Amino acid sequence: MANQPPRRRFAEVIGNAVVMLLLVIVALLFLRLTRGAWWIANPPSSRWWIAGGTLTFYLLFCLRMLRRPAKRMQASNSVGAATAAATGEAAVDPSSIAVVYASQTGFAYELAQQTTASLNEAGQLAHLAGIEQIDRERLVRGGRLLFVASTTGEGDPPDHAYGFLEEVMGQAADLQALEYAVLALGDRTYTQFCAFGRQVDQWLRRHKARPLFDIVEVDNGDPAALQTWQTKVAETFETVAATPWQPPKLDDWQLVARQELNPGSLGGGVYHLKLQQTGHEAGPVAWQAGDIAEVEPRNSRASVERWLEAAGCDGETTIEVGHESTTFAERLARCELPDLDGVEGRNPQTLADGLKPLKPREYSIASLPSDGNLELVLRRVVRTDGTLGICSGWLCDHLELQQSVRLRLRSNPSFHPQSVDRPMILIGNGTGIAGLRGHLKQRVAAGHSENWLLFGERSADRDFFFRDELSSWQQQGLLKRLDLAFSRDGEQRTYVQDRLSESADELKAWVARDAAIYVCGSLDGMAPAVDAVIRKTLGNTLVDQMLADGRYRRDVY
Numbered sequence: 001m002a003n004q005p006p007r008r009r010f011a012e013v014i015g016n017a018v019v020m021l022l023l024v025i026v027a028l029l030f031l032r033l034t035r036g037a038w039w040i041a042n043p044p045s046s047r048w049w050i051a052g053g054t055l056t057f058y059l060l061f062c063l064r065m066l067r068r069p070a071k072r073m074q075a076s077n078s079v080g081a082a083t084a085a086a087t088g089e090a091a092v093d094p095s096s097i098a099v100v101y102a103s104q105t106g107f108a109y110e111l112a113q114q115t116t117a118s119l120n121e122a123g124q125l126a127h128l129a130g131i132e133q134i135d136r137e138r139l140v141r142g143g144r145l146l147f148v149a150s151t152t153g154e155g156d157p158p159d160h161a162y163g164f165l166e167e168v169m170g171q172a173a174d175l176q177a178l179e180y181a182v183l184a185l186g187d188r189t190y191t192q193f194c195a196f197g198r199q200v201d202q203w204l205r206r207h208k209a210r211p212l213f214d215i216v217e218v219d220n221g222d223p224a225a226l227q228t229w230q231t232k233v234a235e236t237f238e239t240v241a242a243t244p245w246q247p248p249k250l251d252d253w254q255l256v257a258r259q260e261l262n263p264g265s266l267g268g269g270v271y272h273l274k275l276q277q278t279g280h281e282a283g284p285v286a287w288q289a290g291d292i293a294e295v296e297p298r299n300s301r302a303s304v305e306r307w308l309e310a311a312g313c314d315g316e317t318t319i320e321v322g323h324e325s326t327t328f329a330e331r332l333a334r335c336e337l338p339d340l341d342g343v344e345g346r347n348p349q350t351l352a353d354g355l356k357p358l359k360p361r362e363y364s365i366a367s368l369p370s371d372g373n374l375e376l377v378l379r380r381v382v383r384t385d386g387t388l389g390i391c392s393g394w395l396c397d398h399l400e401l402q403q404s405v406r407l408r409l410r411s412n413p414s415f416h417p418q419s420v421d422r423p424m425i426l427i428g429n430g431t432g433i434a435g436l437r438g439h440l441k442q443r444v445a446a447g448h449s450e451n452w453l454l455f456g457e458r459s460a461d462r463d464f465f466f467r468d469e470l471s472s473w474q475q476q477g478l479l480k481r482l483d484l485a486f487s488r489d490g491e492q493r494t495y496v497q498d499r500l501s502e503s504a505d506e507l508k509a510w511v512a513r514d515a516a517i518y519v520c521g522s523l524d525g526m527a528p529a530v531d532a533v534i535r536k537t538l539g540n541t542l543v544d545q546m547l548a549d550g551r552y553r554r555d556v557y
Contacts, residue, residue: 096127098144099119100129100130100147101147102200103160103413104414104554105150105152105414106410107185107410108148108185115229118239131164132163132164134168139168140175140177144179147180147201149196149197149200151186151192151194151195153190153523155190155195156195158196159553163544176208176209181212181213181215182204184196184215186219186220187219187220193217193219198217220359250406253275253404253406258271258399259271260272261465265462266459269396270377270430270431271379273375275405276374277374287409288442289435289439290414291416292362292364292409293365293409294361295407296405299333299394300397308329313348314328315332319331319352321352328351328352332355358391364377365409376434378434379392380396415435418550423515423516424443425454426453427518427530428521429485430457435518439518444473450480451478452480452481452482454483454485456487457485458488460486460489463486464484464486485498497529504537517552518554518555519531520554522557531543
């Protein structure tokens with residue numbers, strides 16, 4: 001029932017009072033007719049008391065009834081507020097601080113969660129929202145929005161932000177009532193550093209939105225830049241600056257199996273690792289298809305020993321790192337090895353204080369918790385000078401069986417499974433099979449058979465990863481279609497995008513049946529080529545809508 005406005009309630013009270021006044025006037029007019037004895041026998045005095053009590057009770061009852069509408073109004077307002085909160089209406093309340101994330105791999109989502117939590121803990125009303133939930137009307141209405149925006153590829157927005165980019169940022173808007181700030185995430189090794197975050201900031205400024213403070217740009221998760229964001233948010237909203245954010249603690253996992261999947265391949269070694277969790281007091285760690293493992297890399301023992309010998313330092317010297325003691329050699333294993341220039345004459349503690357920890361490497365998870373292992377698939381990187389990549393070299397060559405690996409699991413909502421059962425088209429190349437395998441395993445376990453996998457590598461005899469497993473699913477009817485592209489096996493090189501183009505009619509038919517498309521693998525070459533085929537086949541309008549709806553998802557690197 002709709003709430004009555006105050007003016008209407010006031011009119012009702014006045015109306016009731018006028019009626020009562022008219023009744024009193026009528027009673028007075030009849031009073032002149034009651035002169036003298038108005039009844040054969042006047043009532044005894046006791047009856048007068050009864051009549052007076054009855055009249056008093058009636059008047060009190062009327063007053064109570066007049067007060068009830070106000071109480072009903074208050075109750076109705078309370079119910080309305082509760083209903084608004086339950087239905088999500090509070091999420092668009094301009095008085096609430098909206099923390100809006102645009103995330104491709106889950107990092108921006110994680111930082112947005114931390115920002116929201118810190119504001120709420122400080123007594124501010126804040127809520128989390130994906131950028132696809134923000135429309136033009138929401139921005140025009142104003143309020144305070146904090147954007148946490150990552151950039152993927154060469155300046156591209158995260159997949160779920162394409163709708164915002166085209167439908168919201170593609171038109172003019174009067175944003176004078178909006179206050180905002182932007183945390184832009186990027187990597188300076190790419191030409192278009194923080195491009196999407198900068199694009200959001202520039203568009204908001206151009207349409208008269210008021211920045212709460214200047215854009216904060218973060219290079220590859222730089223802790224100092226993240227601390228700047230945290231401090232500026234605390235100052236702006238007058239909250240006490242919390243302890244600097246720290247990523248979730250790294251857990252210890254043990255390498256229990258390692259197998260090279262393609263010995264003798266022209267493309268370099270690809271390894272399948274199985275890890276088991278050790279010493280986690282809170283119980284088993286859960287993850288789902290699409291999530292990411294952040295592995296802490298280590299320099300090999302040989303490279304650390306070579307550096308120590310060249311620097312003339314004793315690796316067994318005890319040093320302090322924070323509140324813990326360790327050896328100088330152990331600290332070097334976890335950090336970037338410094339240039340030898342200027343090292344001579346400096347003691348190990350001074351050198352250790354200036355070391356930069358190695359940044360975690362991200363790998364798609366190729367298994368489910370029900371498998372009993374955390375499984376990774378990675379390529380052993382060999383540089384042009386013959387040296388190995390730090391993390392892949394350590395995991396593939398130097399890490400021994402039963403030795404400990406430190407890593408943490410990160411949720412990656414932008415590549416999670418669909419919330420409803422629909423057909424799935426999975427497209428990938430090389431080690432991209434890892435993320436796709438996780439999804440296939442989850443769908444097979446749930447009995448979903450409408451699965452189509454397109455996979456590409458170099459040669460079928462060396463690089464057909466998980467051949468037996470895929471063939472078994474196909475024979476059981478759990479993998480409805482399997483298209484393979486091995487680029488070195490024919491006279492003309494054929495890639496996964498070529499197989500997709502050849503199956504354009506089938507692609508249209510699957511999408512018409514509400515299929516979702518998942519792409520995992522190389523950002524250079526494969527991902528843009530596959531995207532071009534999808535757009536040519538389905539049209540930009542449909543593809544952009546699928547991106548906005550989460551039916552087209554990518555985990556590319």
